[in-house]
Amino acid sequence: MQTEFCKQLGIEVPIFAFTHCRDVVVAVSKAGGVGVLGAVGFSPAQLKEELDWIDAHIGDHIYGVDTVIPQKYEGMDKSTPEELVAMIQAAIPQEHRDFTEKLLADHGVPPWSEAGDEVTLSFSAVQAQAQVDEALTRPKCRLIVNALGTPPDDVIKQVHDSGRLIGALAGRLKHGIHHKEAGLDFVVCQGAEGGGHAGEVTSMVLWPQMVDAVAPLPVLAAGGIADGRQVLAAMSMGAQGVWMGSRWLNSAEAHAEPAQRDSYMQATSEDTVRSRSFTGKTARMLKNEWTEAWERPDTPDPLPMPLQGYLTFDAVRRTSRYAGAGETQKVAFNPIGQVVGQINEIESCRDIMFRLQSEYLEALEAVNTLTPAD
Ligand SMILES: Cc1cc2nc3c(=O)[nH]c(=O)nc-3n(C[C@H](O)[C@H](O)[C@H](O)COP(=O)(O)O)c2cc1C
Known part of the structure; x- marks a missing residue:
């Protein structure tokens, strides 16, 4: 399973794990792949703490950091966190605040009562730039990845000048082509079945088109991969590796409430x-019930990014921290892809990595035994 991209990075297997959990990053990198820490929910101070921990535990292995600089968002002209927060606070209608609060209260979700009341400015360049700056101080962090668009030119230059690779997710062909034109080093091509932000075209249809459209840039296939047969399918379509998110959520190392x-x-x-x-x-x-409530014609429409994320910041942290209280699960934020139906047991990241490779080999062997008819 060694690809040119593996050689470029000096890794054993082209399996990339997107995760918000530092333990998963370390476990996957130690098992021969690359753990990539999703930084979107971390303030710069929190990110520093997470990266300190990773650096202390990952040994000689490498890892990546994933930031979110959307191509377009409300308030992108604001250059300081204070200006952006003031704009967001003023732009969120009271109706949306009341609706959100009522949904949580009606389902018995307790108010936030933990220490640390810091609201992060997720989904903005203001925060993402600070995260990139922090990541680039870490010698073992070899990749920067951006979700939701091509990173700005100055970030691309900054990452290249530091001797690292930079890539970005693409859920549409035109986004991948734009990444290539901007000088990115690789594209993570995510089909519609993937967890988190996802477009409309499925992986089966999007991956081969992306491989052709951005060649010779390496494409990492994402969206709908949780076993070795799916890894083989991705590699057979020309991917240089696979990028998985959902599978790690129920790994033994992931932090999650029962x-x-x-x-x-x-x-x-x-x-x-x-x-x-x-x-x-x-x-x-x-x-x-949360996702259904926001769809109804008699309820407010979701706001544009980053307003909705700022509005729901408290709902996300409360439904995550108090996941088992009242009817919290009925309004909880549980991002995951369609492969959720394949994930039926909790395994360690090491076991998942091993199983992916052995299933891949079994599937390859099975395909190779399909002999042509005489
Ligand atoms: C819980 C969750 C959160 C995610 N958050 C991000 C993110 O912040 N940045 C990003 O680039 N991708 C994010 N993604 C998408 C993953 O990077 C990945 O492309 C996707 O999970 C692949 O599809 P799969 O879920 O079928 O494995 C997220 C995915 C999940 C499941």
Whole structure:
């Protein structure tokens, strides 16, 4: 399974794990792949703490950091966090605040009562730039990845000048082509079935088109991969590696409240929906009363990014921290892809990595035994 991209990075297997959990980053990198820490929910101070921990535990292995600089968002002309917060606060209608609060109260979600009341400015260049600056101080962080658009030219230059690679996610062909034209080093091509922000075209259709459209740039296939047969399918379409998100959510190393794990364990592939209700852009998550409430004609429409994310920041942290309280799961933010229906047990990241490779080899062997008819 060694690809040119593996050689470029000096890794054993081209399996990339997107995760918000530092333990998963370390476990996957130590098992021969690359753990990539999703930084969107971290303030600069929190990110520093996470990266300190990773650096202390990852040994000689490499990792990546994923930031979110949307191509377009409300308030992108604001250059300081204070200006952006003031704009956001003024732009969120009271009707939206009341609706959100009522949904949480009606389902018995407790108010936030933990230490640390810091609201992060997710989904903005103001925060993402600070994250890139922090990541680039870390010698073992070899990749920067951006979700939701081509990173700005100055960030691309900054990452290249530091001797690292920079890539970005693409859920549409034209986004991948734009990444290539901007000088990115690789494209993570995510089909519609993937967890988190996802477009409309499925992986089966999008991956081969992307491989052709951005050649010779390496494409990492994302969206709908949780076993070795799916890895083989991606590699057979010309991908240089696979980028998985959902599978790690129910790994032994992932931090999750038991109630959230149960929701994931019980869900089938039909239980997810693409919804704008948490971030303002279409993202795939478990369907529940929250996602349905925001769809109704008599309720407010989700706001554009980053307003909706700022509005729901408290809902996200409360439904995550108090996942088992009251009817929290009915309004919880549980982002995951359609592969949720394939994830039926909790395994360590090491076991997942091993299984992906052995299933890949079995599937390859099975394909190779399909002899042509005489
Ligand atoms: C819980 C969750 C959160 C995600 N958040 C981000 C993110 O912040 N940045 C990003 O680039 N991708 C994010 N993604 C998308 C993943 O990077 C990845 O492309 C996707 O999970 C692949 O599809 P899969 O879920 O079928 O494995 C997220 C995915 C999940 C499941």
